Amino acid sequence: QKGLEGKVWIKSLVGLDGLVTESLVAKTSGHAVLDSAAVRAARKCVFKPGIQYGKPVACWVTYPIEFTLR
Numbered sequence: 001q002k003g004l005e006g007k008v009w010i011k012s013l014v015g016l017d018g019l020v021t022e023s024l025v026a027k028t029s030g031h032a033v034l035d036s037a038a039v040r041a042a043r044k045c046v047f048k049p050g051i052q053y054g055k056p057v058a059c060w061v062t063y064p065i066e067f068t069l070r
Contacts, residue, residue, distance in 0.1 A: 002033070003069065004031050004033065004034055004067065005067055005068050005069055006029030006030060006034050006066075007029055007064050007065070007066045007067070008025060008028065008029045008034055008035050008038035008064065008065050008066075008067075009025070009026040009027035009062060009063070009064050010023055010024070010025065010026060010038055010039065010042045010062065010063060010065055011023070011024050011025075011026040011060055011061070011062045012024075012042050012043075012045065012060070012061055012062075012063075013058060013059075013060055014047045014050065014058060014059055014060075014061055015049065015058050016049050016056045016057065016058055017049065017056075018046050018047045018049045019046060020042060020043050020044075020045050020047070021058070023039050023042040023043050025038070025039060026062050029067070034067050038065040038067075041065060042065065047061065
């Protein structure tokens with residue numbers, strides 16, 4: 001509605017079950033509304049947990065969420 005576009009880099013802590021337990025903005029898009037939307041979306045993501053010595057471990061992942069208008 002506001003015509004905003006941008007890329008937000010998110011840093012998320014993935015737990016032993018693959019669910020995101022914490023998320024924060026690693027690099028802002030420059031628009032607070034996009035940053036907060038990206039954090040909310042990141043908390044809904046599900047990943048495969050990290051594996052170390054054959055067992056699942058919690059780990060941080062960093063990835064972009066891009067907002068574009070079409």
